[in-house]
Amino acid sequence: MVGGLRKEDAGRKERLSGWVHRRRDLGGLLFVDLRDRSGLVQISFGPEWTEAESLSLAHRLGSEDVVVVEGEVELRPNDARNPELPSGDVELRVHRLELLNSARTPQIPVYRGPDEDLPAEELRLRHRHLDLRRRELQENLRLRHELILETRNYFGNLGFLEIETPILTKTTPEGARDYLVPSRVHPGEFFALPQSPQIYKQILMTAGYDRYLQIARCFRDEDLRADRQPEFTQIDLEAAFVEPDDIFRWIEGLMAELGKVAQIQAAPPFRRLTHAEAMDRFGSDRPDLRWSLEISDWSDAFGTADSRILQSAVETGGRIRGFLIRGGGELSRKEVEALESVARAAGAPGLLWAKRTGEGGSGPLSRWLGEEEWEASGARSGDLLLVAAGSDRVTSPALSAVRGAVIEAMALPQERSDAWLWVLDFPLFEEHEGRIHPGHHPFVLPHPEDLSRLNDDPLSVRSLAYDLVYNGSELGSGSIRIHDAGMQRAIFRALGMGDQEIARKFGFLLEALESGAPPHGGIALGVDRLVKDFLNAASLRDVIAFPKTTAARALFEGAPSTVGSEELRELHIELRAAPVGVRTP
């Protein structure tokens, strides 16, 4: 309302409410930028059009005071228009001012000057009510709302039902740490907050709700990152009698619609890569395909070079892979060594490199490269080779990190601004410290072609799991699920669970599957990440109204916090040690 005034409104009487954004007190005249969610408009006070009492009150206004003003919309004098403000052609000449609520001087400024940095993140979170008054955050939350609204409409039109699932649920034995909620009426027992509604939506499938949707809150008690919050929101869906292509079609259609809302290009069909291809060509299961730079395999070309590092890498079953950087010779030795330390930070023992020059080459790798090797590499004079040798397990993450660093160091131009990708056929299992655990979760259907290897070579078994990747960011994961109880038991056993344990932890799921479960599958998309990536926001905290810190604290309200001994007694909980370092805000 406030920010919507235009020159067509000139002459109208208006009553506006809002916050005092900034004031410019000229003595006789006084200008105030009035702010509400719609934007800013200048209101002016002067002895010729403002009641005396209101005028004197106006001179005492401070930042963030809440006011209501009545007056007339007037065209500003020609030389006093502000082209930078949408409402800058007009102002409200105030007849009467009423102070609805005075504000103490804000701890952090809502207004931000052109060259001014934002207040420290800690202060922005502590005084969140003030930070949220900033236009940028209001715009972010508005877009978030619109994307969620569009999502509900889109799936509603496709016949999906939004069904709520419990927040107080059963603890899940694998996966992330659960947030636990003690039961008062059942001493020693705990609910868990859901890491995802996975099992519930599968139960809904067996119950015949064949298209399910939920904008679902999920909780995982793990350490945080810039793109990870302890509680987060997912667009969670599941459908019966589907194949991966059905899911892809729906999600591609959704992204096209959301793209219209957020002005992002999302033209179906999206590119597809198998997990194996993605790892082979980009070293990552979520490559950023805004750049096409790919890994080359030089195992054959360099494997016979007179170098122990290179030879032994191939002899022990590894590969020699790397990047051919056209024009990379322009990078200084220091810059190339920075790339090497990126590789080390990502777990590689090192990164070999060579620049091809007019006569031969330079760099540690070049002493092993004869004319034959140079030719095989495809390098021309002025190019740079970056090479990692060893098992893919080590070199892939390193090369992926190097790829990003090269793109930045060379300032390579984006080849497209919005790169969508499906990554398919994720491994069913992964190995960690000698233990097999699910690559995604234990309910994923093994790839039908690989079933025979389930017992003998489980780590080679692919799954019908897929990820949606946007500009190198994992926006969502899904899969076709197991609907056969026997198959589900076999997977639990492959994960090392005994029959009793299976019955205790997943008996209710198996019972449901045995009752006539349809084939089904689905996907969950991270709303927070989606909004962040669509807005190109710096942090997830900029698209969540009340986010947690990296230490999983809420600074505004001061959660978590201690509770009284009476409350603990009711919950049958005894603390082993007095809490340390608890702050009261």
Add this chain to the structure above:
RNA sequence: GGGGCUGUAGCUCAGUUGGUUAGAGUGCCGGUCUGUCACACCGGAGGCCGCGGGUUCGAGUCCCGUCAGCCCCGCCA
């Protein structure tokens, strides 16, 4: 659990090789000002240099520890 960066006025920051009374901009308070829009001008108040310990004649500055925020690794079915 590990590594890195940051912490100085309400806010954003500067602070030399360890040296006297710790500065700037903005905000705040007071004053002048009728077309400003980062209003301008004059004056003023405002500091546990995150916290604790150490080295030193002397610490915002060096060392150790600790707390908080951020980033990364591990972790995130």
